[in-house]
Amino acid sequence: MRTLIKNSVFYLGKYLGLFALARRINRNKIRILCYHGFTMVDEHLNVPGLFIEPQVFAQRMQYLQRKGYRVIGLHDAYLATQNREHDSDRVVITIDDGYFSVLKEAAPVLKKYSYPSTLYLTSYYFDKNCPVFTLATGYMFWKSSVASADFSMLGIPELSTESACTMTPENKHRISIAVKEHGQALDGNAKRIDLLKKLGEILKVDYDRLNQYRIFNLINKQELEELSNYGVDIQLHSHRHTFPVETDLARKEIRDNKNAVNPLLKSPMQHFCFPSGVWSTQHWEALQAEQVLTATTCETGLVDEHSPVLAWKRILDSSRVSQIEFEAEVSGFNELVRKIRS
Numbered sequence: 516m517r518t519l520i521k522n523s524v525f526y527l528g529k530y531l532g533l534f535a536l537a538r539r540i541n542r543n544k545i546r547i548l549c550y551h552g553f554t555m556v557d558e559h560l561n562v563p564g565l566f567i568e569p570q571v572f573a574q575r576m577q578y579l580q581r582k583g584y585r586v587i588g589l590h591d592a593y594l595a596t597q598n599r600e601h602d603s604d605r606v607v608i609t610i611d612d613g614y615f616s617v618l619k620e621a622a623p624v625l626k627k628y629s630y631p632s633t634l635y636l637t638s639y640y641f642d643k644n645c646p647v648f649t650l651a652t653g654y655m656f657w658k659s660s661v662a663s664a665d666f667s668m669l670g671i672p673e674l675s676t677e678s679a680c681t682m683t684p685e686n687k688h689r690i691s692i693a694v695k696e697h698g699q700a701l702d703g704n705a706k707r708i709d710l711l712k713k714l715g716e717i718l719k720v721d722y723d724r725l726n727q728y729r730i731f732n733l734i735n736k737q738e739l740e741e742l743s744n745y746g747v748d749i750q751l752h753s754h755r756h757t758f759p760v761e762t763d764l765a766r767k768e769i770r771d772n773k774n775a776v777n778p779l780l781k782s783p784m785q786h787f788c789f790p791s792g793v794w795s796t797q798h799w800e801a802l803q804a805e806q807v808l809t810a811t812t813c814e815t816g817l818v819d820e821h822s823p824v825l826a827w828k829r830i831l832d833s834s835r836v837s838q839i840e841f842e843a844e845v846s847g848f849n850e851l852v853r854k855i856r857s
């Protein structure tokens with residue numbers, strides 16, 4: 516219902532010419548789009564905020580072209596803000612994490628339009644040939660159609676009495692959280708893969724097939740090269756997809772990320788994206804010490820030379836975002852509404 520009302524307001528705004536007006540008012544601001552994964556099977560139905568169907572992504576890219584937006588690289592956007600160069604209707608395309616689907620689904624579309632893009636690659640699961648543990652766990656519970664299950668054999672102390680658990684939505688939620696927490700605390704990825712295999716047997720969702728689909732796997736070294744050949748610019752996103760506020764720990768995340776990826780690139784990574792969008796000004800010391808030029812967040816907004824370079828806002832796009840909502844953000848209509856409200 517809320518979405519319906521919201522979309523009706525957007526359609527009215529567009530019809531009244533307010534999108535066009537907002538675009539003119541915000542013409543010198545830069546729109547940084549943010550994507551994550553691109554659906555290869557049904558993952559946007561499981562985590563709609565993280566995935567987008569390839570045909571919807573293609574529609575968005577076509578819209579940018581049709582409406583005359585100019586897609587520029589992230590580094591060029593940085594230089595433009597530093598030099599206070601004004602230009603109209605600039606868009607930057609960023610993609611977080613580094614899922615295999617970026618190569619399989621997004622890169623060909625970006626190439627078709629000759630759009631530059633930046634991939635923020637988190638490196639722990641890079642070149643590992645296994646799915647991201649928490650996503651695979653959530654997906655298995657979502658996909659499972661068993662009526663009840665025995666979780667007592669998983670080796671998780673708090674689930675030792677769950678030998679005949681009815682799979683209600685509440686139980687699925689509770690048990691998946693326990694599995695995720697246990698798995699994340701395990702030392703070594705091999706143990707996490709074992710846990711996923713056991714979980715798959717219990718839930719009747721085959722781990723090997725999930726791994727073959729690669730829907731939650733990150734790219735490997737060869738695929739990184741292929742993406743670079745597509746013209747995708749690779750940048751920092753921390754090693755373990757976490758970014759502590761303690762400067763030493765934060766710097767270690769950046770250095771581990773650099774060590775894993777920089778040797779494979781032609782030019783060193785200088786731009787950063789806060790993992791899960793969690794950020795504070797306390798992080799800036801570490802970023803400055805590591806000579807990071809820009810850092811993007813998951814807060815919604817447009818960017819200009821007055822925006823702090825280590826907290827650039829973006830426009831998050833996913834299968835949860837309707838086309839009219841996307842247009843409302845890109846035109847700057849929503850930016851105008853936010854400005855009026857604040």
Ligand SMILES: [Zn+2]
Pocket residue numbers: 611612637752756789790791
């Ligand atoms: Zn991320």
